[in-house]
Amino acid sequence: MNAMNPDIHRLLDEAFTGIEMTPDAQDLKEEIRANLVSRVEELEASGTAPADAARRAVAELGDVRELLGETDAVSARTGAQAATGYTALALRNKVRPKPGFVVRVVIWSALIVVGVTLATLGATGVLPLPVGPVIAFLGVASTGLGLLVGDALAQETTANHPMPQNRASGYGLASFLLLYGLGFAGLVGLKALPVWCVVFAALGVIAAIILFAFLGATQTNRHKAWTRAAHADLPPNRFEQEPETAARFGIYTAVIWIVTFAAIAVLVFTVGWWWAPVAFVAGFAAMMLLLARMMFGPRKSR
Amino acid sequence: MKQDDAFAADLLRGHTDTIVLGVLRRGDRYGFEIYKTIRDATGGDHEIKEATLYATYRRLEKDGLVESYWGDETQGGRRKYYRITDAGRAVYRGNVAAWVATRRIIDSLLNVTELEAKESQQ
Numbered sequence: 530m531n532a533m534n535p536d537i538h539r540l541l542d543e544a545f546t547g548i549e550m551t552p553d554a555q556d557l558k559e560e561i562r563a564n565l566v567s568r569v570e571e572l573e574a575s576g577t578a579p580a581d582a583a584r585r586a587v588a589e590l591g592d593v594r595e596l597l598g599e600t601d602a603v604s605a606r607t608g609a610q611a612a613t614g615y616t617a618l619a620l621r622n623k624v625r626p627k628p629g630f631v632v633r634v635v636i637w638s639a640l641i642v643v644g645v646t647l648a649t650l651g652a653t654g655v656l657p658l659p660v661g662p663v664i665a666f667l668g669v670a671s672t673g674l675g676l677l678v679g680d681a682l683a684q685e686t687t688a689n690h691p692m693p694q695n696r697a698s699g700y701g702l703a704s705f706l707l708l709y710g711l712g713f714a715g716l717v718g719l720k721a722l723p724v725w726c727v728v729f730a731a732l733g734v735i736a737a738i739i740l741f742a743f744l745g746a747t748q749t750n751r752h753k754a755w756t757r758a759a760h761a762d763l764p765p766n767r768f769e770q771e772p773e774t775a776a777r778f779g780i781y782t783a784v785i786w787i788v789t790f791a792a793i794a795v796l797v798f799t800v801g802w803w804w805a806p807v808a809f810v811a812g813f814a815a816m817m818l819l820l821a822r823m824m825f826g827p828r829k830s831r
Numbered sequence: 832m833k834q835d836d837a838f839a840a841d842l843l844r845g846h847t848d849t850i851v852l853g854v855l856r857r858g859d860r861y862g863f864e865i866y867k868t869i870r871d872a873t874g875g876d877h878e879i880k881e882a883t884l885y886a887t888y889r890r891l892e893k894d895g896l897v898e899s900y901w902g903d904e905t906q907g908g909r910r911k912y913y914r915i916t917d918a919g920r921a922v923y924r925g926n927v928a929a930w931v932a933t934r935r936i937i938d939s940l941l942n943v944t945e946l947e948a949k950e951s952q953q
Binding site for chain 2: 561568
């Protein structure tokens with residue numbers, strides 16, 4: 530990168546004179562700055578004098594005020610749209626499920642039910658099945674779940690755009706691995722398989738977790754524009770309205786779990802480790818009560 | 832000839848959103864790269880104005896079709912990069928399908944044959 534053309538910053542400041550520097554305007558200014566730098570470099574590379582290059586690049590931009598005015602018009606429009614109500618919007622944007630998809634969902638669900646049922650009956654010894662077919666039935670159920678998840682995500686719905694095929698298949702594969710892994714763990718638990726087979730369970734579950742984590746981390750927006758506009762317009766929840774309630778909630782949460790873990794430690798060292806879940810359950814129950822009280826408790830008088 | 836240009840520019844401008852989504856489908860880009868890709872594709876003629884593009888980015892981002900993030904350039908200002916979302920991909924596919932269908936209709940209504948296309952080139 531060659532030396533920066535100092536005129537860019539001066540001209541950009543001039544273009545933004547008299548504009549109120551809202552975060553939005555500041556954002557746009559910084560975005561424009563980097564683009565101007567690239568454009569000026571291009572002009573200079575083609576032999577334009579630095580001063581001319583900067584002036585020309587800024588002139589090509591036109592009036593900055595127009596760029597900022599545009600968004601106000603857009604937000605006014607979506608605001609008016611949101612005013613007609615979520616239900617009305619949902620109705621107007623309604624997408625019916627495709628008949629083929631409905632039929633497929635029934636088939637995939639049937640696969641899951643049949644696979645899980647037969648595998649369970651085989652593993653518990655109700656049906657006299659060798660272990661091979663039991664694993665195969667587990668595979669049938671997992672395949673059903675994988676197809677169900679992948680197929681459902683690839684559909685367009687009223688609120689969401691369809692997920693691209695590859696990503697939807699990824700989620701399907703992760704679900705398949707998860708159910709297969711958990712199924713193996715279940716078979717080991719029911720003593721239908723030797724203990725070392727828990728390795729397969731671990732492999733499946735860990736692979737599923739890795740895949741889910743990757744897909745989740747790289748997930749982008751899939752909501753339709755009208756849903757986003759409607760969500761932006763929803764009334765704020767209690768924690769946004771009353772920050773002190775949110776702070777209180779945070780402190781209570783910390784107290785509950787510190788006490789719970791202290792109780793677990795005490796129980797483990799005094800009466801034995803199998804009492805630890807009792808403390809956990811108590812902590813969880815206290816947490817739920819707190820949550821209910823915080824979210825739906827009596828409002829502070831205004 | 833001036834009128835031809837205005838007609839073509841109008842047609843192009845009507846598809847700015849889809850064109851930008853199409854550029855972003857190939858990878859994350861910042862404003863000037865997008866502008867340059869479009870300008871190079873049009874051969875420098877009747878390009879889409881930068882001002883139009885800024886408005887497009889903001890609208891696309893508001894609708895959730897693209898996401899933006901700042902690059903980590905140390906010199907010359909940080910670049911604002913745009914990334915297409917799953918929603919953006921879906922809209923892009925839908926618009927392309929609509930364009931292909933519409934193009935066929937317009938071609939047939941305007942009686943565009945290969946011969947005529949060649950004549951107008953000369």
